[in-house]
Amino acid sequence: MVALGIGLIVRDSKLVVSLYKLTIKDENKINQEVWHTGREAGKLDIEPISIEIERPEDPIRVKQYPISLEERRGLKPIIEDLITKGILEPCMSRHNTPILAIRKADGSYRLVQDLRVINERTKTRFPVVANPYTLLNQVSPEDVWYSMIDLKDAFWTCPLAEGSRDYFAFQWEDPDTNRKQQLKWASLPQGFVDSPNLFGQALEQLLSKFSPGEGTKILQYVDDLLIARSEEKRQKADKWLTDARLLKYEVILIHAPELELKTTTAKNPAQFLFGEASEKPTHNCSELIELQTKVRADLEDEELEEGEKWFVDSSARVLEGKRKSGYAIIDGKTGGVIESGPLSASWSAQACELYAVLQALKGLKGKTGTIYTDSKYAFGVVHTFGKIWEERGLINTRRKNLVHENLIKQILEAIREPKAIAVVYVKGHQVGMQFRTRRNNLADQEARRAALLTLNAPENPRGEPQEFPPCPTEKEMEEFRKIGGTLEDEKWKLPDGQELIPKAYARKILRRLHLQTHWGTQALAEQFLKFFGCKGIYELAKQEVQGCIICQKINKSRIRQASLGRRPLAYRPFGRIQVDFTELPKIGRHRYLLVLVDQLTHWVEAFPSPRTTAQVVAKKLLEEIIPRYGIPDSIDSDQGTHFTSEIIKHLANALGIRWEYHTPWHPQSSGQVERMNQTLKAQISKLMLETRMSWVKCLPLALLNIRTQPHSGSGLSPFEMLYGMPYEHGMPVGHPRVEDCQIQSYLVSINKNLQELRKRGLVSQSTPLGFAIHKIQPGDKVLIKTWKEAPLTPHWEGPFLVLLTTDTAVKTAEKSWTHSSRVKKAEPQDNLPQWKITSSPGDLKLKIHRQTR
Numbered sequence: 001m002v003a004l005g006i007g008l009i010v011r012d013s014k015l016v017v018s019l020y021k022l023t024i025k026d027e028n029k030i031n032q033e034v035w036h037t038g039r040e041a042g043k044l045d046i047e048p049i050s051i052e053i054e055r056p057e058d059p060i061r062v063k064q065y066p067i068s069l070e071e072r073r074g075l076k077p078i079i080e081d082l083i084t085k086g087i088l089e090p091c092m093s094r095h096n097t098p099i100l101a102i103r104k105a106d107g108s109y110r111l112v113q114d115l116r117v118i119n120e121r122t123k124t125r126f127p128v129v130a131n132p133y134t135l136l137n138q139v140s141p142e143d144v145w146y147s148m149i150d151l152k153d154a155f156w157t158c159p160l161a162e163g164s165r166d167y168f169a170f171q172w173e174d175p176d177t178n179r180k181q182q183l184k185w186a187s188l189p190q191g192f193v194d195s196p197n198l199f200g201q202a203l204e205q206l207l208s209k210f211s212p213g214e215g216t217k218i219l220q221y222v223d224d225l226l227i228a229r230s231e232e233k234r235q236k237a238d239k240w241l242t243d244a245r246l247l248k249y250e251v252i253l254i255h256a257p258e259l260e261l262k263t264t265t266a267k268n269p270a271q272f273l274f275g276e277a278s279e280k281p282t283h284n285c286s287e288l289i290e291l292q293t294k295v296r297a298d299l300e301d302e303e304l305e306e307g308e309k310w311f312v313d314s315s316a317r318v319l320e321g322k323r324k325s326g327y328a329i330i331d332g333k334t335g336g337v338i339e340s341g342p343l344s345a346s347w348s349a350q351a352c353e354l355y356a357v358l359q360a361l362k363g364l365k366g367k368t369g370t371i372y373t374d375s376k377y378a379f380g381v382v383h384t385f386g387k388i389w390e391e392r393g394l395i396n397t398r399r400k401n402l403v404h405e406n407l408i409k410q411i412l413e414a415i416r417e418p419k420a421i422a423v424v425y426v427k428g429h430q431v432g433m434q435f436r437t438r439r440n441n442l443a444d445q446e447a448r449r450a451a452l453l454t455l456n457a458p459e460n461p462r463g464e465p466q467e468f469p470p471c472p473t474e475k476e477m478e479e480f481r482k483i484g485g486t487l488e489d490e491k492w493k494l495p496d497g498q499e500l501i502p503k504a505y506a507r508k509i510l511r512r513l514h515l516q517t518h519w520g521t522q523a524l525a526e527q528f529l530k531f532f533g534c535k536g537i538y539e540l541a542k543q544e545v546q547g548c549i550i551c552q553k554i555n556k557s558r559i560r561q562a563s564l565g566r567r568p569l570a571y572r573p574f575g576r577i578q579v580d581f582t583e584l585p586k587i588g589r590h591r592y593l594l595v596l597v598d599q600l601t602h603w604v605e606a607f608p609s610p611r612t613t614a615q616v617v618a619k620k621l622l623e624e625i626i627p628r629y630g631i632p633d634s635i636d637s638d639q640g641t642h643f644t645s646e647i648i649k650h651l652a653n654a655l656g657i658r659w660e661y662h663t664p665w666h667p668q669s670s671g672q673v674e675r676m677n678q679t680l681k682a683q684i685s686k687l688m689l690e691t692r693m694s695w696v697k698c699l700p701l702a703l704l705n706i707r708t709q710p711h712s713g714s715g716l717s718p719f720e721m722l723y724g725m726p727y728e729h730g731m732p733v734g735h736p737r738v739e740d741c742q743i744q745s746y747l748v749s750i751n752k753n754l755q756e757l758r759k760r761g762l763v764s765q766s767t768p769l770g771f772a773i774h775k776i777q778p779g780d781k782v783l784i785k786t787w788k789e790a791p792l793t794p795h796w797e798g799p800f801l802v803l804l805t806t807d808t809a810v811k812t813a814e815k816s817w818t819h820s821s822r823v824k825k826a827e828p829q830d831n832l833p834q835w836k837i838t839s840s841p842g843d844l845k846l847k848i849h850r851q852t853r
Helices: 024-029 069-084 116-121 132-138 162-168 195-207 243-254 285-293 349-363 376-392 405-414 435-451 474-482 503-517 521-529 537-546 549-554 614-629 646-655 667-691 695-707 718-723 743-764
Strands: 007-011 014-018 088-091 099-103 109-113 145-150 170-173 180-185 217-221 224-229 308-319 322-331 337-343 368-373 420-425 486-488 491-493 576-587 590-598 604-609 634-637 658-661 781-785 796-805 809-812 816-819 823-825 834-839 846-851
Touching (some): 099 170, 308 349, 337 349, 337 435, 368 435, 376 420, 549 796, 576 667, 604 614, 614 646
Parallel strands (some): 368 420
Antiparallel strands (some): 088 180, 099 109, 145 224, 170 180, 322 337, 781 796, 781 823, 796 809
């Protein structure tokens, strides 16, 4: 059993109950079999419960609320588990009430059913529930040992009668199969108005058959049980089982009608294994355990009769928005102050307590004394945790360094120095005239006073050894002299008294300041110059900010605009084309438009489609494009599934077409077809407004207008580039005609005209770059810009390792191909923790230490 620290106090004729939570140490003492594991579903041995509602002939029908796909996926494992356990079952009921998915703090979901309509029409029973204000009167002042049992999912242990289950039906849609069905509760549901009363009475009937034993009391309040007794050991029964475990076995045995319990007369064969017990024990187990867990064998937790008696305390308060910390050591015999002073404002209360105990241990070196502290943390480090942590190498159970590693290490070393030592715990902030109370309060007052003093020298909040600034180099001393620096008291100072320090030490100060504040370059440099001077401080501050991976992810750094990449040149019509789908308002079956643009002539083809599939793309290529214009050399597209499917890959491979994909999330790579999509939509919108027809009927005329419009680069229309003559708009033109000459002369003229026109089209194309627009190489680490800039989240992700590069993009394992305009190189991390491995000669033990630069 575990002492929970429950206090029962009578104050002003009222009973006041103080409850304290279980600590980890307390939980380890509890038998783990009493905890809910989620693998079982208990059932009470009671008759199924019947529910009566008003107007049962009138069905209760409330429409199911909309539930998102994510919420249904979160509820699916819960519902499947309840069906497996028999708590839910499929049905076809006249009744229906909605369910909801309530998101928990850990991201999982809770199943909740809205039973308000059912609760209003239920004929409720008279509530028979114990009064919590009078229930504890059954506990006597001698009962100081308690066990609390909270029954998990208690209502589901009460079976419902068949005729009452249909009332609690609800609709469920599977998120994977989209199959809808009704489910109903086979047990008492949560949220039902009568569930607490019905379960409480059922459990009370079962407990009335159970005898806890003489001197043990069981108090029930709905689904919570309190077991109380005056002594700890007697409460464990003759088999050293807790009452909670016995109660669990009792419930299990109730559900086994074929099991018969008998008292055996046979002797336990284990008692004959070692013969007669020895009169003199081999060793004392308690003493042996103490020797293994104590830092030193003579360490006591009660005061020594001889020697010094010192009281230590610390203070860490926030006054006027600033934290004030300090410590004090008081002589218990005289009440005088032995040592006190302020501490760094960055120290936690636990660090201050450890430092006070450490200073007291140092003061008792070679002496005999007793140290009194009101810090349970410091007391535990000395007597309990310290030895364990020392054996582990000063790491916690999660394999991480201790928060106050260096202070704890110094305490474990200093505690071995006194001749005899005892560290005693006293309660803090007490009122009374007892010796310990008065001296502890005196130490607390002195620590508060010392915290208000000014701290002259900055201290290390983790108790690390103070680092001395390195000596400046000859070059740095020469620079100090040039700016008027002089050497005074082994320090270089300017005429105004400001101290000059070398760059090596300035970099350490900037790094420590930046790790605490994450300030920018300007703020770091200005804060540094308030106390010290150093040449090139702004450059050093800039390097620290750039070397911080957290700042690189959060800061909105500007990316220098690089030259845009170019596609390879096209030398014939429909030798290189771009293809894309664009979405338009649904007309009949058609909702999408497949757009194809020739790179050389800018000729556009567009086909309405009901779907965006690879079959549509393949069909239009084979039936419309290739029969008219021939097989293209290459086709450019984005990485949509309708372009990356196996059908398209097999088609391109069979026809010898090189299908090239653009960088994801970079629409500029599809600039020609994207611009054509905008032009098409603008033309269609104008025609729809003018003709009052749908976009499907306006599409042919819109294509004609675009094909006959002169291009800004070459001054030629796509029609003229393809056919060698301008389109006739009813204006006089000068292109050759058939009636003007013979057929052969006409074809020669057209051919010469086409060659000249296509040369102009070739010149108007942007030539490829021929060089990389970034300086990133495989093996570098980069940060990639996020697409959604949510508040309080990083703007950059990474760092990621670069695997491959092109002139305009980089590829990583996590993000695949990314355009270089959304990538920046991650600066090397100089302040990341480094690990050091040390081994002891002749001992098969390795110690791993983490060191921060």
